Amino acid sequence: MKKYLFVIAICFTGFTASAQEVGLSFSYFIPRNGYFSTPISPFSFRGVGFNINRFIAFETGGSLYRMSGLNIMGLPFESREPLVGPNFTLFVPVELVFQFPGKRFEFDIKGGGFGFYGFAHKLNYGNFDRAIRSYEGWDVANSAFTYKNRPGYGFHVGAELTVDVTKQYRVSLECNYLMGSSSLPLTGSYSGGDLAGTNEEKTVEYSGAKIDFTGLEFSIGVYMKSGRRR
Secondary structure (H helix, E strand, O other): OHHHHHHHHHHHHHHHHHHOOOOEEEEEEEEOOOEOEEEEEEEEEEEEEEEOOOOEEEEEEEEEEEEOEEEEEOOOOOOOOOOEOOEEEEEEEEEEEEEEEOOOEEEEEEEEEEEEEEEOOOEOHHHHHHHHHHHHOOOEEEEEEEEOOOOEEEEEEEEEEEEEOOOOEEEEEEEEEEEEEEEOOEEEEEEEEOOOOOEEEEEEEEOOOEEEEEEEEEEEEEEEOOOOOO
16 A cells, blocks of 8 residues: 555655646535545646747646545346445546637636556445345355456546636636446455345356446646646
């Protein structure tokens, strides 16, 4: 755990140096069939990049999220509740921004790809067991799994409205729709059955399981004016 935090601290030190002219943002993620997640302050630096011309820019950045819960795809059963419990997720977008500047505001349309890596995962066995009970038609179920954690990637589209509040600072509101996943092969077993009958145990392998990183991301930022944009 300490080595992960050390590497992330180094990464975000670089983001801080690059983003001093840009500012600081706070991002919030609402995943599909998951729990509302928040960034770990102050580890969220976005809008780092450069203008290609007056109307097109390249941007990147990063956010370190404390994910409350995400779902898993590629299982023989479905759950509307998250199957992965709390974890830390490093999220890094790379995007093209189409800029439409006004006198005291700017409206941007953006899109591109992103990479993410979650660590310190915990499976939500309560939701797992409920999903298995429904899938098998059992009264009780107990499961135990091991997994291999891997980085993920995806695509996103969104828009941002930036308004000048003073001669030196501007405030931005941004919304992005994220569509991504990361492989999370599961192996293990579960047991259960009917209360009035006999129990059984099954050994399973879900090699196609993936963390579902789909949802809406909202960002609120405060930026210092610079010559890089607008």
